[in-house]
Amino acid sequence: MEKGATICLKGAQAEAAAKALAFRLIELGRNAERIDDVMVKRLGGAKRTAFVCELLGRNGVFAVATAPGIRPEGGSLAVELDEHDTPDFAAEKIVDELAERGLLRLNMAQYTPDEEELIRKRLADLGYVE
Amino acid sequence: MAGRQAKRVLVVGLDCAAPRFLFGPERFDMPNAQRLAANGCWGRLRSCDPPITVPAWACMTSGKDPGVLGCYGFRNRRDYSYEGMATANASAIREKRVWDILSREGRKVVVLGVPQTYPVKPVNGWLVADFLAPDTRADYTYPKTLKGELEKAVGTYLLDVKDFRTDEKDALLDRIFALMHNRFDAAHYLMTGKPWDFFMMVEMGVDRLHHAFWKYCDPGHPKYEPGNPYEHVFREYYQALDARLGELLALAGDETAVMVVSDHGARAMLGGICINQWLIENGWLTLAEAPNGRTRIEDCTIDWPRTRAWASGGYYGRVFLNVEGREPQGVIPAAEYDVCLNELIAAIEAMPGPGGQPLGNRALRPRDLYRETNGVPPDLFVYFGGLGWRSVGAVGFDGIYTFENDTGSDDANHDFDGIFIMDDKTGRMGGELKGLHLMDVAPTILDWFGVAVPADMQGKVIG
Numbered sequence: 081m082e083k084g085a086t087i088c089l090k091g092a093q094a095e096a097a098a099k100a101l102a103f104r105l106i107e108l109g110r111n112a113e114r115i116d117d118v119m120v121k122r123l124g125g126a127k128r129t130a131f132v133c134e135l136l137g138r139n140g141v142f143a144v145a146t147a148p149g150i151r152p153e154g155g156s157l158a159v160e161l162d163e164h165d166t167p168d169f170a171a172e173k174i175v176d177e178l179a180e181r182g183l184l185r186l187n188m189a190q191y192t193p194d195e196e197e198l199i200r201k202r203l204a205d206l207g208y209v210e
Numbered sequence: 211m212a213g214r215q216a217k218r219v220l221v222v223g224l225d226c227a228a229p230r231f232l233f234g235p236e237r238f239d240m241p242n243a244q245r246l247a248a249n250g251c252w253g254r255l256r257s258c259d260p261p262i263t264v265p266a267w268a269c270m271t272s273g274k275d276p277g278v279l280g281c282y283g284f285r286n287r288r289d290y291s292y293e294g295m296a297t298a299n300a301s302a303i304r305e306k307r308v309w310d311i312l313s314r315e316g317r318k319v320v321v322l323g324v325p326q327t328y329p330v331k332p333v334n335g336w337l338v339a340d341f342l343a344p345d346t347r348a349d350y351t352y353p354k355t356l357k358g359e360l361e362k363a364v365g366t367y368l369l370d371v372k373d374f375r376t377d378e379k380d381a382l383l384d385r386i387f388a389l390m391h392n393r394f395d396a397a398h399y400l401m402t403g404k405p406w407d408f409f410m411m412v413e414m415g416v417d418r419l420h421h422a423f424w425k426y427c428d429p430g431h432p433k434y435e436p437g438n439p440y441e442h443v444f445r446e447y448y449q450a451l452d453a454r455l456g457e458l459l460a461l462a463g464d465e466t467a468v469m470v471v472s473d474h475g476a477r478a479m480l481g482g483i484c485i486n487q488w489l490i491e492n493g494w495l496t497l498a499e500a501p502n503g504r505t506r507i508e509d510c511t512i513d514w515p516r517t518r519a520w521a522s523g524g525y526y527g528r529v530f531l532n533v534e535g536r537e538p539q540g541v542i543p544a545a546e547y548d549v550c551l552n553e554l555i556a557a558i559e560a561m562p563g564p565g566g567q568p569l570g571n572r573a574l575r576p577r578d579l580y581r582e583t584n585g586v587p588p589d590l591f592v593y594f595g596g597l598g599w600r601s602v603g604a605v606g607f608d609g610i611y612t613f614e615n616d617t618g619s620d621d622a623n624h625d626f627d628g629i630f631i632m633d634d635k636t637g638r639m640g641g642e643l644k645g646l647h648l649m650d651v652a653p654t655i656l657d658w659f660g661v662a663v664p665a666d667m668q669g670k671v672i673g
Contacts, residue, residue: 164316165334168353172332173314186304191297195344199297200285202341205374207421207620208262208284210506210523210603 084110084137085183086130086152087144087174091161094146100171102144108175108184115145126150142178157181216467216634216658221410221651222455223324225263226417227472227629229254231448233642238448242456243470243631250468250633251673253643255651257474259579260526260591261624264298264342266473266648267325267412271307273652273667277580277587279303281326283528287586290536292514299342300326306664308652309333312408315661320400322411323393325473336404338396341370341414363403364395371418377619382422383443387450390415394454401461408655409462419447420476424622431478431621467635467658471651472628479623481613482602483561483569483594485521485529488610492557494519501606510605514539519554519589523603525624527592529554529573551575551589558592564611569595581668597623632672634658639673646672 089098098114105112113136115129123129126149133143134152143152157177161170178184191199203209231238233252258269258276265281268274276282281298288294296302303326309319313334321327321337328339330352338360343350346367351357360367371385390413397411425433426440459468486507489495496516507520514532518541521529531554533547534540542550558573571594576587594601600623602612630646632639632654649669656663657671 162316166332166353168332169313169334190301191299191344196297198344199299199342202370203284203297206370206418207600208264208524 082110082140082185083183084139084141084143085178085181086115086133086137086150086156087142087178088150088156088158089144089146089161090159092163092165093167093170094161096167097161097165097170097174098144098146100167101174102142104168104171104175105142105144105184108186110142110184111140112142112144115143115147115150117147120147120150215660216465218406218462218466219408219469219655219658220458220462220466221408221469221471221655222458223267223410223412224416224451224470224472224629225267225325225412225414226420226474226476226624228420228475228477228625229627229629230475231444232629232631238445238452240448240452240455242452242459246459246468246470246633247631249637250631250635251639251641251643252629252631253646254475254627255471255630256647257624257626257628258648259574260593261474261597261626261628262525263325263417263473265326268303268305268307270471270473270648270651271309271324271410272303272305273308273649273664273669274305275580275649275668277576277583278668279305280583280585282576282585282587282591283524283526285522287530287588289586291538292512297342298326299328300331300339301329302326308655309335309337309408309410311656311661311664312659315659317407317659318405319408320404320406320410322397322400322409323414324410324412335406335408336400338367338400340412343369345369360396360399363399364392366392367396368392370414374418374422375619379422379440383419383440386415386418386422387447389413389418390447390451390454394458397458398461401458407659413451415447416451416472417476419444420622421620424476424478425619428478432480433621465635468631468633469651469655470629470631471648473648475625475627475629476622477597477625479600479621480595480598481564481611482523482600483527484602484605484607484610484612485523485527485592486603486605487607488561489519489521489529490605491610494554497605504604504606507603507605515541518542518550521592521601521603522588523601525600526597527590527594527601528588529558529590529592531589555590558590561594561610563595569599571595597625599623634673643672 102112120129130152264284265276285295319335325340328343337352339350425431427444496513498511498513555573563569574591653663653669654672
């Protein structure tokens, strides 16, 4: 099974970046859970939440935490967000970092079979391929 | 770098723009481009191998060769099966492109119509994808909201010229002009409406114009007829393009460093070489059934146990060997691969033209061209007659030479050299530069911004 990780976000637009990151990870075929203050309260505090995050990570889930004090012992990534980054772009940078650490495979986004055929015909029409 | 750092950088890409029309003795009157060249420097920009839109723009903007990118043309083998071909869109490019690096440096970027940018990836700014987007119902912008905004500003965003293969040349010419104006309208909107440090656009109309109208405009083409109604459309188009370029230069201002570049050039296409027909006639390829008329090789039943090589068509040829242990029904023992490949290279390069004269073909091994060969490269690239002839993959022709094109008229092929004009506004560089390569573009842009050039970029900083 692929491993997950806990990604702790701090700084400008952390909530929006967490939302964008969770969305992007799910788009890439992975499971992600957002861990905010409300979740920490429900889980009974930061220490227990960190333990839950570790369990999630071991089971292939990415925990995207914006609540303070979440410091799982292994497999975590602390990110200080740049204030000039949009949430989507901040998420993209993190996705790249996860891929570089071998935690995520960036699968090629394929066309649907219909789109592939449409593009092939377009390219043939333009003379690029037959 | 001191004293040369640019506040902003504008890159205008003109797909297929040919040096002869900007720099040669027959150059068109293009005051804006020529002023830029006179104030800065200019030259021929050697394309990558193969010289084709995909992967050339990706090579230019990443500073990496096609082998490193693992992208050898528009359609690449997914694996070593006989069927699996996939179109190389943005997802095929894993290396950072210049706007990715600048985005991470906190620079605001605008990217418009650059090939291999669909599906879109977030940038620190705005991105409008290229003609590899299926249609405008797709999410072809970043952010998504830009799509509606752009369409409100310029009307329908034209991904490409529709109905390209047509004999209705007047209407086609109108559509090619419309594509150019649509792209520059979008550029105008983005340039004035968004804050940017780096702005790059690519205009595809030049390529479409060349392929559709070359024989009408080039006295060197065998089918050229003096006095034909389209004789001056190249000049008219390039001059209209120059006027739109002038608008952008005025908007960009005096402190913006500017490049005008193309990914490859263009030349007259004299005909096509039916490469699979030739492989059949020379014992390399065997079909299980004779084709019923002209047939795409993909639609033929190939007798794989009796086939050593097959090929695909396009502006250049790609040849694949059927290797034991690699292809499902491979027949060439791995130990004999090099001997076999050398035999094929020698035969292809010795191929005569229709009059018996040498064609001057080149057959090149990817491993000799690139630093690495990622993905699934062809075993050979073939340039027929210095790109004077295209590669025809279909079979069922009477011979190996054809002067027709089943998909409609196309009288231009790509050429190895594109254009390069640069004015970094320092006044330090002038005149013609030699030895430029399209992989030099990305490091030069990074250098302008004072951003460290990654050590694995293969190009050099110009200047």
